[in-house]
Amino acid sequence: MDNFQGTLFKYELNYSKAISYFHDFLLNWFTLSEESFRNIDFQKGNFFTLLPENVRNESLYAFKYGGVLPQLEKDENAPYMNAWPIPNINSQLTNFISEFLQSSEYNGAIFEHSVSRPNYKNIDIEYTKTIIYENEVFHLIQGPVPNVGVIEECIYASLEGWHFLCILMDQPLHIPALMAKSDFKKIYENVQYIIVGAYDSEGYVFWEKNKDNLK
Numbered sequence: 001m002d003n004f005q006g007t008l009f010k011y012e013l014n015y016s017k018a019i020s021y022f023h024d025f026l027l028n029w030f031t032l033s034e035e036s037f038r039n040i041d042f043q044k045g046n047f048f049t050l051l052p053e054n055v056r057n058e059s060l061y062a063f064k065y066g067g068v069l070p071q072l073e074k075d076e077n078a079p080y081m082n083a084w085p086i087p088n089i090n091s092q093l094t095n096f097i098s099e100f101l102q103s104s105e106y107n108g109a110i111f112e113h114s115v116s117r118p119n120y121k122n123i124d125i126e127y128t129k130t131i132i133y134e135n136e137v138f139h140l141i142q143g144p145v146p147n148v149g150v151i152e153e154c155i156y157a158s159l160e161g162w163h164f165l166c167i168l169m170d171q172p173l174h175i176p177a178l179m180a181k182s183d184f185k186k187i188y189e190n191v192q193y194i195i196v197g198a199y200d201s202e203g204y205v206f207w208e209k210n211k212d213n214l215k
Contacts, residue, residue, distance in 0.1 A: 003091040004069045008050040011060060018047035018205060021063045025196050026165070030136055032112045033165055035184040040191060045209040049198065050089060050096075066200030089203055090159075093195070094151045100168050100193070101151075105143040108173055109151075110187060111158040112165040113137040125153050133179045142172055164197030164204070 019042055026037040049060070051068050059068050069087040101107050116123050116137035124130050127150045129140040139154050158164060171190040175183045194207040 002072055002085050002087055004052070004087045004089050006052055006070070008089060008092055009053050011049050011051060011055065013047040013049060013205065014061070015043075015047060017061050018207075021198070021205060022047075022194075022196065022207070025163075029163065030112055030114060030165075031133055031181075032110070032136075032138065032167070032184060032187065033163075036165075036167065036188050036191070036194060039185070039188045040194070040207075042207060045207050048206050048208065049203060050092060050206075051203060063198045063205060064200065066202045068199045069202045086201055088201060090152070090155055093204060094148050094155060097151050097155075097166065097168065097195075098145070098148050101141060102144045104170070106170065106172050107143065107192075108169045108171075109141045109154075110167050110169070110173070111139045111154045112163075113139065113158045114160050114163040114165075116157070125157065126150065128154060129175075129177070131175055131177060131179050133181075133183075140173060140175065159197065159201070162197075164195075166195040167191055168193040168195070 022037060022042070026033040028034070051060070052070070055068055066086070069089070072085040072087055097109055101109060113123070117135055118132045118137060123137055125139050127141070127145050129142070131138040131140055139157070141150065141154065145151060158166070167187060169187060169190040170192045173186055175186060192209050195204050198205045
């Protein structure tokens with residue numbers, strides 16, 4: 001996938017349309033996804049996305065479909081001749097997460113690795129904490145990181161065309177490497193942002209807690 005190089009704009013999203021997408025995206029998948037949807041009061045925040053200027057309204061709410069970014073030329077030398085390169089905003093997402101982590105040593109980010117399993121080799125990522133719950137794997141970043149490459153690696157490792165979840169929190173998480181079901185409460189009680197994949201891997205939908213609901 002290739003990163004979009006243009007300017008992105010923040011689009012506030014209709015609550016009912018965005019929460020419906022979150023419902024379909026987060027329920028009946030993985031524990032952190034489900035626990036977050038069932039326990040966070042989304043009415044205490046707002047939904048938005050980051051996309052280029054002049055995106056049509058019908059495309060803005062077609063969360064499951066691509067085409068919201070300028071499409072790329074087909075690489076005739078690519079190993080898979082029938083695969084078109086997919087544009088994305090992963091560099092901008094990396095910067096968004098990095099700025100949040102840099103703003104306070106107490107801020108953290110947790111990534112849900114939907115296809116990783118505890119018995120897989122090389123699941124650890126430097127400068128992150130690997131957390132296991134039953135057969136699920138997560139990576140936690142606490143506070144600023146030495147370089148954005150750490151965040152890029154977390155995004156790359158956890159991003160699947162059908163699933164991506166990152167939660168940004170404003171309190172340090174004291175979670176053991178082998179977490180219990182009750183530990184999920186520490187995550188969703190301190191949430192500031194929820195970021196899920198959208199637009200067929202081209203972009204993301206964000207939920208942000210309103211400032212007057214912050215602790």
